[in-house]
Amino acid sequence: MIKYTIKYLTAFLFFSTLATAQLSDLARVDFTYIPKGNSNVSYNRVRALFNYPIKLKKERTYLFLGLDYSHIDFKMEKNFSFDKNELDDFQILDLNIGFITSLKNDWRIGLRITPGFSSNLTANDLQLDDIVFSGDLVFIKDKTKDENVSKPYRLILGVSYSENRGYNFPLPYISYYRKFHPNWSYNLGVPKTNFQYHLSEKNRFKLYAELDGFSSNLQKGILVDGTNVSKSINMSLILGGLEYEYHFTKNILLYARSSYIISNTVHLRDKNRNNIIALDDANSYYFRTGFRLKI
Template identity: 55%
Template sequence: MSNTFRVLLCLLIFCCSEVQAQLSDLARIDYTLIPNAKSNVEYSRFRALFNYPIKLKDDNTYLFLGLDYSNIHLRSEIDFPFNTRDLNDFQLLDFSIGYTTPLRNNWRLGVRFQPGFSTNLVADALSIKDVVLSGTIAFIKQGKKYNDKSTRLILGVTYGGNSGFNFPLPFVSYYKKFRPNWSYNLGIPKTNLQYYFSPKHRLKAYAQLDGFTSNLQREVPIIDGEAAESINLSLILTGLQYEYHFTKQLQFYARAAYILAINNELRSDNRDPIFSLDNEAKIYLRSGIKFKI
């Protein structure tokens, strides 16, 4: 069984993604840490994004313009058999263009295109290899609310050029609030179960994908004459998230998760893996604040 097939199988069974959240977040700042407990590499990420909505018509048709920036740092506790000076810091920047408009029978179309770059910025200028493209197209149907119960169906497809999973993923989601203090979201690639302690306090059990892909502007010579031209980190994890809602739109969140699968590797020009940096990390932590629609 190939590594790609294993990853796809895990996605269909476990995964959750932040695609839906990115479609509704107007601004977000968060910090992620994968400590080096039981592993040799520590991973940290600072991320900030914003989307500015522009109303185009009176029927709730909007254009969204935004930026999504990440600074990623890798720190190793051991010496690898090659020079790692170009493997410490990575910069990711996406320019986001989104569009949403209502359709017939309570359906809504959502489209997002994200050109950008993902690189370690050790050269004097950007190149075409630093460029990444991402995008999402989704059809959303909001069900009717009845006795504080609501449903939502989303059908679509998404692709993230710097997400750590460089292939298109189906985007299928069914959300239901089945009791005043319980809701669930089932689908591909997102699944969670949420409990509402109060309007301000919530706890969510979830599964999620995370990771990144970045170009290496200078080739990193590896053993046996091979050279790495990109780095890829992909994670499949599950855990708990606590949320504190200051208002309906503004919230703080903190996550603690167990890493089910990790793949942290250097790749050749044609994306073949040539060296594994670390695949033993098990703890994943994240906290942040966001403003939603």
């Protein structure tokens, strides 16, 4: 029971984090590094995304078009019964189509539809199994810039669906943010909780917990132990750590994170997305740095 509870909670957290980031970032470039340490796996990821806003006729209404690309370098030290070179390199590309508009009583609605592919591309061309689809629907009430509110807050409610992480059912999203002091704020809910110290207009520190990971199609399949054929790989991480942000402007920032991996699961899966073999479950450190241009 505990195993399945953690599994579904992990999926819930990941998709919701993804939905929020995609709707708020106009552009982002970052680099993630997980050293091997005591584990079997080392991991490097370079990610770049942009969303181009198109203002529509209705006030405060925008259409967003964009791309989200990741290159993942995945290395294993341990030898298995299969060719681990098939797992060295992964490519992920998503097409973002987003829409945001105003509703009554200061509410806004955001919708994102994201077709794309995730694959190791060992067949040198795309296949039907490489194609993935994601979608998000959120309702936002943002009072963070309302001068009539003594303690600014933001409430987000919504639902997220994705085929890109191996869970084919809708998942809810709840987030409540409040700045209760000129130098302090918090964000409570699921998928993430953080506690933030605003040192100055340009410098901020966060204690946070969140998820990261990826899943990808294996085009040629991998024969495991001579009996099972793996068709995909899935990596899920639960992180906790410290983040530093330097804000060049209100919308452009540099960030750096140092985290500890609280939970780490890496599996090869069959065509029905059932786990075949565990590749790694050791805890390690996690580092990420990058630039963001946000709404």
